[in-house]
Amino acid sequence: MHHFPRPSELTLSVTREPVDGLCPVCGRESLARYPVVAEHGWTIVTKCQTCLHSVERSPHSPLGSITLLSDSV
């Protein structure tokens, strides 16, 4: 691991997809969806970028990052 001062979940080089809607916790419109590596593999999280509240979590395919790349082309 490198010496990142921030939580590793926020420093992954993944594409964050902006999500419409307000955070139910802090009320800000700063939701984003992106894949993270969890214990069971890739997981898609929708998370407030302001207070880091997890709005939604859903399992992702093992090739999640590749799928994301093809979707963005």
Ligand SMILES: [Zn+2]
């Ligand atoms: Zn929030």
